[in-house]
Amino acid sequence: MPETDLDLLIRAAHEAGRIATRYSGREAQRWDKPDGAGPVTEADLAVNAMLEQMLPTARPGYGWLSEETEDSGARLDRDRVFIVDPIDGTRSFADGSRTWAHALAVAERGVVTAAVIYLPMRDLLFSAAAGGGAFLNGDPIQVSAPADLAQAHILAARPNLLPEHWIGRTPPVFQRDYRPSLAYRLALVAQGRFDGMLTLRPSWEWDIAAGDLILREAGGLCTDRFGAPLRFNNARPRLAGVIAGGNTVHGGLAAALDPAGLGIASH
Incomplete structure (x- = not known):
């Protein structure tokens, strides 16, 4: 075979x-x-x-x-x-x-x-x-399903919580954790050990591609920071950030992000 x-x-x-x-x-x-x-x-x-x-x-x-x-x-x-x-x-x-x-x-x-x-x-x-x-x-493995965003553990670097990224300049309330590898962050969300992952900086495709499929096959959503599905093999292989998690977490983060927010977060 x-x-x-x-x-x-x-x-x-x-x-x-x-x-x-x-x-x-x-x-x-x-x-x-x-x-x-x-x-x-x-x-x-x-x-x-x-x-x-x-x-x-x-x-x-x-x-x-x-x-x-x-x-x-x-x-x-x-x-x-x-x-x-x-x-x-x-x-x-x-x-x-x-x-x-x-x-x-x-x-x-x-x-x-x-x-x-x-x-x-x-x-x-x-x-x-x-x-x-x-x-x-x-x-x-399967993504987790917390009742609401306030109960969620989100993998995100601290600069992602800067006010300029969020509607009303007020980040939503959730518990923040961090791991250095973007791929590992996505895998941990797919596993259900964490409820979501957020990075607002432009992200290279090679950091995200494998985790995108693993997370989606685990029942989650994985999009760019504006909620658009991720597409790969672009001429310039960078993506406009990533929001990942189950329906509730992904929806809560996407709704709270300012679509006009131009601040560049690190990590």
């Missing part, structure tokens, strides 16, 4: 974990990218090299978009594309934390159809294929 896209991503994620965990986060060589784009380590590059060889070899007709590969634009002519973050949460990896992840996805005509988020240091593998549900280590 031919290997499905999801099976391929799972196999690739395990190999990525084997490579990344050979490096000690604090001792791995680290560089800062130009223009304040953040750090990159030798582990990011080693994982990316493996994925860029393995995945397109298995699917030669697919395009390629990765944080650690210079984007040529050739992917725009392909119906299907791999969207990859070799290590999401590089700062956490470099600090010796365990909350970094490999985020791998396939998008078809702008919609994610297969996705994996793998945290090798925590032995957590989140996965989904379109129409097949969402899973953590093979067990089904």
Whole structure:
């Protein structure tokens, strides 16, 4: 039986974990990218090299978009594309934390159809294929359903609560938590451990693509900050923020956000 896209991503994620965990986060060589784009380590590059060889070899007709590969634009002519973050949460990896992840996805005509988020240091593998549900280590997962936004635990960086983002310059009341990896935040919401996730800054597709499908297959909603469905493989691969959660949480956050709010939150 031919290997499905999801099976391929799972196999690739395990190999990525084997490579990344050979490096000690604090001792791995680290560089800062130009223009304040953040750090990159030798582990990011080693994982990316493996994925860029393995995945397109298995699917030669697919395009390629990765944080650690210079984007040529050739992917725009392909119906299907791999969207990859070799290590999401590089700062956490470099600090010796365990909350970094490999985020791998396939998008078809702008919609994610297969996705994996793998945290090798925590032995957590989140996965989904379109129409097949969402899973953590093979067990089904589902978003939570708090009675209202005030009871919700939302993963969001503090700058997202700045007044300029919200109608009446008043953020809604909810309990705020934070995790450094965007992919992991989305996976935690899909798992039901947290009730929602919010980021208002422009977000790279490779940080979001895998979590978008996993969360939607877990019964949640995942949109940009204006409530529009997320579309991937754009010429400029950035999204206008992300709101994610079950119906009540997503609706409460979307209704409270000022559609004209132009403040740029970090994280």
